[in-house]
Amino acid sequence: MVITWREFWTVIHGMGLGSLFFIAFSGILVALWNLCPERVGVEESLKRVRQLGIAIWSTAIILWATVITGTYTVYIWYRAQPPAGADLAQFPRSYLLSSPDRAGWHTFGMEWKEHIAWLAPILVTAVAYIITRYGTKLVEEEKIRKATAVIFSIAFFASAVAVAFGAFINKMAPIR
Amino acid sequence: MEQQKNLYNGPAAAAILAAGISCMALGLFTTLAQAIGPLKKALNLYDPAGPLSGKTTFAVVAWLAAWIIFGILWKNKQVGFARVFIASLVLIALGLIGTFPPFFEMFGH
Numbered sequence: 001m002v003i004t005w006r007e008f009w010t011v012i013h014g015m016g017l018g019s020l021f022f023i024a025f026s027g028i029l030v031a032l033w034n035l036c037p038e039r040v041g042v043e044e045s046l047k048r049v050r051q052l053g054i055a056i057w058s059t060a061i062i063l064w065a066t067v068i069t070g071t072y073t074v075y076i077w078y079r080a081q082p083p084a085g086a087d088l089a090q091f092p093r094s095y096l097l098s099s100p101d102r103a104g105w106h107t108f109g110m111e112w113k114e115h116i117a118w119l120a121p122i123l124v125t126a127v128a129y130i131i132t133r134y135g136t137k138l139v140e141e142e143k144i145r146k147a148t149a150v151i152f153s154i155a156f157f158a159s160a161v162a163v164a165f166g167a168f169i170n171k172m173a174p175i176r
Numbered sequence: 177m178e179q180q181k182n183l184y185n186g187p188a189a190a191a192i193l194a195a196g197i198s199c200m201a202l203g204l205f206t207t208l209a210q211a212i213g214p215l216k217k218a219l220n221l222y223d224p225a226g227p228l229s230g231k232t233t234f235a236v237v238a239w240l241a242a243w244i245i246f247g248i249l250w251k252n253k254q255v256g257f258a259r260v261f262i263a264s265l266v267l268i269a270l271g272l273i274g275t276f277p278p279f280f281e282m283f284g285h
Contacts, residue, residue, distance in 0.1 A: 071232060076224040108277050115206050115275035118232045119199050119268070122239055126195040130188045137183050144188045147261045151192060154268055 006077050010175045013074050017066035018163040021120075024059045025156050028052065032149045035139050045139045049131070056128040063121035063159070070166075075114060077175050092173035105172050109165040117162035123155035186250030189260040193246055196267030198239030203274020205231040211283035 003011075031052050035045050082091040088098055096106040127148045131138060138145050209216040209227050219230025273279050 067232075071225055071228060072222070075228065079226060080224075107281070111277040111281075112275065114228055115202060115231070116272070118202060118235065119271060119275070122198050122236070123195050123268075126191040129191045133187055133191075134183060141185070141188075143257050143261075144185060147188070147192060147257070150265075151195065151268075158272075 004176055006074075006175050009069065009073050010170060013066060013069045014163065014166045014170065017062050017069070018159065018166065020062050021059055021066070021156075021159050022163065024055060024062075025152075025159075028055050028059065029149060029152060029156075031055070032145065032152065035145055036142065042139070046136045049136050049138060053128075053131050053135070056124065056131050060121060060124045060128045063124050063155075067117050067121055070117060070162075071114070074175060078110070078169075089173075090176060092169070092175055095173045096169075102172060105165075105169050109169055113162045113165040113169070116158045119158040120155040120162070123151050123158070127152050127155070184250070184252055184254050185257045186253040186255050187247060189255045189257055190243060190246035190250045192264045193260050193267075194239055194243035196264030196271075197242040198235050199271025200267040200274070201238040201271075202231060202235035203271035205234055207274045207280040207283055210280045 031048050035048060035052075077092075079093045080091055082088055082094050088095040093106055093110070096102045096110075130144060130148050134141060134144065138148075205219065209219050209231060216227050219227040219234070221233055222229040
């Protein structure tokens with residue numbers, strides 16, 4: 001059983017960091033939505049704000065780590081140009097583009113993934129800042145609280161696209 | 177908490193609007209890079225990662241710049257939060273459209 005350095009980083013990038021966000025997402029969204037005191041009580045709401053702050057900043061850091069490792073390690077290996085006569089299976093982008101049946105995984109899947117992924121950490125950092133800045137006051141600020149839930153949901157959509165295409169593309173043309 | 181008394185909605189609006197501006201900027205850079213060859217080359221800040229390095233770097237710069245500017249302008253202000261939020265959603269939608277391959281590929285390969 002052998003795993004190469006590149007395969008290891010691809011796992012860290014996708015399975016490690018990307019899936020951690022998925023695990024955190026539902027908990028954070030439910031906590032954000034249910035902060036209102038009439039549902040869970042004032043004491044519980046205040047406690048949840050503190051927990052939410054830790055969870056959301058952890059998520060923002062994970063997302064930044066995911067897009068940075070993705071763009072500056074995994075993506076570089078993905079788009080490497082093969083020398084003449086090379087085995088294309090070792091060069092995922094070129095391998096996908098070499099067949100019309102596979103090309104869409106790059107021209108649509110990878111092109112979408114590589115851009116949309118960057119929206120997620122920016123949006124989640126904005127949400128994290130708002131939660132930290134407003135703290136327990138957020139319980140009373142319904143408009144701001146609901147806006148952050150919407151922004152966070154858009155970040156989830158962006159991440160979901162990136163993670164899903166990442167998994168499919170790595171299945172079609174694995175980085176070795 | 178004492179520090180949380182008299183909090184204005186300006187800082188929240190600034191954070192959300194700046195994120196929207198950044199999303200729109202990424203969509204704009206992505207589409208313009210597809211349409212304008214020299215711009216695509218100029219965005220190639222780190223050759224192994226290609227133009228993606230420049231598009232994302234400048235989108236982050238736009239985000240931080242917008243956040244600083246609106247953060248200062250709206251630090252102690254109540255703003256029309258609903259209007260700012262809707263404007264931010266429009267900007268985010270433009271960013272999503274601009275980074276969607278069937279859209280930006282209409283402008284060249």
